[in-house]
Amino acid sequence: MFRATPFFVVAATLLAASACAPAAHAAEMIGACTIPQPISSFERLYLGADRDAHATRFDPANEQAFLDLDRRLRANPDDVDARITRGYALARRGERTLSAADYRRATKLAPHRTRIGWSEGWALWALGDPTCALNAWQRAGSLQGGDAFWLPYTLAMGYWAAGKKDVAIAYYHAAARSAPERFGTLEAMNTYTQRWAPDERRTMNDIASAAGVQPSSRFQPPNWLPWTR
Incomplete structure (x- = not known):
């Protein structure tokens, strides 16, 4: 308190x-948000530094x-x-x-x-x-501007928790293509997220596993994963 x-x-x-x-x-404030439609491409690379x-x-x-x-x-x-x-x-x-x-x-x-x-x-x-x-x-x-480095993995987390798992996986693939050194293997992802809260890390591990990320070998995500509404 x-x-x-x-x-x-x-x-x-x-x-x-x-x-x-x-x-x-x-x-x-009252938890009345609705699940938004994806507004960012699954295909693009997210390389924006966004120092803010x-x-x-x-x-x-x-x-x-x-x-x-x-x-x-x-x-x-x-x-x-x-x-x-x-x-x-x-x-x-x-x-x-x-x-x-x-x-x-x-x-x-x-x-x-x-x-x-x-x-x-x-x-x-x-x-x-x-x-x-x-x-x-x-x-x-x-x-x-839509290409921030943090955008695909946060959107993956949000859509995963909202039950839109196909969308979450597509955004994780985008994160892995954009930053394979962070999201291309489970080890890399766990290193990058080592200071995150436990529930945040669990969510990322669940998404990565569903997306086909392997424990050690470098993950090669598909170039395009369509989202079915």
């Missing part, structure tokens, strides 16, 4: 801001770090990266409404930052809502 004094100040501020939520974030999408290095269980982050945001409420960091950390603590409020504020301040939707997707996944995570990742991918 949060410490009462700073937390209630933060909570009151964020909840007040949530009254004017954009529709997409409002849906994510980088991992949040923050321990949600570290109370002092949370207090320091709250102070940082009180000093500068428009600190977008601090909003993103706290939004993700709040999600890891299960605080969905407060997390959504931070991401909503960050989006208002910097609507073209891909890191917001990318991070929010992982936050929603942590909250047990992969369908809303999928929507967030699609929005972020569209902002980036």
